Amino acid sequence: MTQRLRYANDTYERDEFGVWRYRWGDPVPGAHDLTLADLLAIHTSDAAATRELGRAELEWLAGERDDIGEVLVQQHGDRTPTTGDLVVGMAAPELHVQLMLTVADVADLAHVSKATIDSYRSRGTLPEPQVQRGRTPLWSRPVIKRWLATRPGAAAEAARREALAARRAHADRVAVAPGAPMRRPA
Incomplete structure (x- = not known):
């Protein structure tokens, strides 16, 4: 067939x-x-x-x-x-219950609260879970990784994190050595 x-x-x-x-x-x-x-x-x-x-x-x-x-x-x-x-x-293999992601796991990966994930689900902006175990929805990791990379705002979120990392790297480079006098920027 x-x-x-x-x-x-x-x-x-x-x-x-x-x-x-x-x-x-x-x-x-x-x-x-x-x-x-x-x-x-x-x-x-x-x-x-x-x-x-x-x-x-x-x-x-x-x-x-x-x-x-x-x-x-x-x-x-x-x-x-x-x-x-x-x-x-x-x-x-990704559908093995011990490898699947719960709402809490998805929230951690997305850097949001569980309530936000529930909101995404109710609005239909989160993919449907691959499995429902009792009342617990479960997602496969590749599906959530793809959603995180392609969801609305993903590009802005990546740019925000990149800018934050750049600021931290810059702050590390200009950090004052212990005991050195601090100078105000001109």
């Missing part, structure tokens, strides 16, 4: 070649298809989020359809795909 698949609030997209990419086009490092067989091998109650299956896929799973032209499956050479080959999502 050559259809594109979107995942995790449309943050990731599987292209026609089976490569998982960020919304902005870069490939997701270490990403691979999450299949039905992968999910069935998970023995926890906290299974990975999956996509909604289409009618053709449901019919194929129920044995009511043989044609897999509209069914998104992993292809393995000439072997006929089985139900375990059905692609239901994406797995990538």
Whole structure:
């Protein structure tokens, strides 16, 4: 099947070649298809989020359809795909729960308060979280890094920090040595 698949609030997209990419086009490092067989091998109650299956896929799973032209499956050479080959999502190292960022983490990286992050979320200026664990939204680090670099005001913020660093460097260069007399600038 050559259809594109979107995942995790449309943050990731599987292209026609089976490569998982960020919304902005870069490939997701270490990403691979999450299949039905992968999910069935998970023995926890906290299974990975999956996509909604289409009618053709449901019919194929129920044995009511043989044609897999509209069914998104992993292809393995000439072997006929089985139900375990059905692609239901994406797995990538950045989506491991211990690597994902909470509201507090995002606030720290953005140098703002958690309330400001909540405000960004309510206004829709922060990307949707990739995962919701209970009531806790979680973002992948690359998505937040991209947002920080491209959000409105990012250029002004970078210029402000650069100017502050330059002032500090200048102050360090003109610092008076201990015991030296201070002079007023002319």
